[in-house]
Amino acid sequence: PQLGFETATQYELRARVRASRRVAVQFGAYVKRIDGLVASVPVGLDPDSAIFGNADYGTVRGFDLTIEREAFDGVGVRLSYVLQDARATATDALDFYRRFRISTVGDTIIPAVVDFPLDYDQRHAIIGVVQGETPAGAPAWLRGIGGGVIARWGSGLPYSLTNATGDSLIGLPNSARLPSQFQLDARLAKRFVMGRLSFRAYVDVRNLTNRRNVVAVRRDNGSVAATNQQIEAAAQQAYAAHPEAIPYE
Numbered sequence: 572p573q574l575g576f577e578t579a580t581q582y583e584l585r586a587r588v589r590a591s592r593r594v595a596v597q598f599g600a601y602v603k604r605i606d607g608l609v610a611s612v613p614v615g616l617d618p619d620s621a622i623f624g625n626a627d628y629g630t631v632r633g634f635d636l637t638i639e640r641e642a643f644d645g646v647g648v649r650l651s652y653v654l655q656d657a658r659a660t661a662t663d664a665l666d667f668y669r670r671f672r673i674s675t676v677g678d679t680i681i682p683a684v685v686d687f688p689l690d691y692d693q694r695h696a697i698i699g700v701v702q703g704e705t706p707a708g709a710p711a712w713l714r715g716i717g718g719g720v721i722a723r724w725g726s727g728l729p730y731s732l733t734n735a736t737g738d739s740l741i742g743l744p745n746s747a748r749l750p751s752q753f754q755l756d757a758r759l760a761k762r763f764v765m766g767r768l769s770f771r772a773y774v775d776v777r778n779l780t781n782r783r784n785v786v787a788v789r790r791d792n793g794s795v796a797a798t799n800q801q802i803e804a805a806a807q808q809a810y811a812a813h814p815e816a817i818p819y820e
Contacts, residue, residue, distance in 0.1 A: 626661075633654060648702075661744075663690055688745040704717035717759075725752050729747065
């Protein structure tokens with residue numbers, strides 16, 4: 572009940588230039604100030620007690636560039652690039668607004684407010700689109716065929732590494748990065764005309780290369796699976812808890 576609204580103010584500057592008769596270039600830059608984001612706010616000086624509050628704030632900066640060849644002779648191409656930096660004082664709502672520390676003598680240390688990469692801080696992104704359609708003067712069996720290919724590539728998203736027990740961070744929050752992601756989609760369509768009726772049949776294939784992008788990893792080792800040492804330790808721990816013989820029927 573104590574949470575309020577999150578707010579954002581964005582400033583953007585954009586320009587479009589026609590480099591030639593059929594090629595246009597568009598570029599722009601933006602700055603977004605975000606305030607009142609939800610974060611975990613410690614209660615008093617106890618680092619283990621926190622409530623949700625609108626304490627987080629940050630900044631998103633970005634630049635984008637698009638080169639587009641308008642459809643000519645049945646073919647159109649577009650290539651876009653985005654450079655972005657998204658940072659805030661906490662990486663998500665479950666992250667502490669200020670990470671208190673306990674010194675070796677038991678004192679509570681209140682650190683200065685710093686910013687970290689947000690969970691959606693994807694630094695680089697590239698999108699390419701190619702669309703085409705057979706010309707009207709093509710043979711009858713080729714007429715009305717069209718399709719397109721979309722390729723997407725993005726740099727890895729950030730995540731935080733922890734120790735084996737998962738209760739302490741290793742390094743700064745969101746200081747590690749996932750591998751880059753890539754996906755290729757394709758679509759092929761054919762138009763049929765029967766009298767006054769027009770039909771279109773199409774095949775839409777997502778992830779044409781069948782690439783398995785890594786979208787999450789274990790925070791204790793930075794891999795998608797447990798290591799051999801972790802598996803062995805879990806097995807030994809389970810055996811130590813129940814070393815008796817396994818019942819047999």
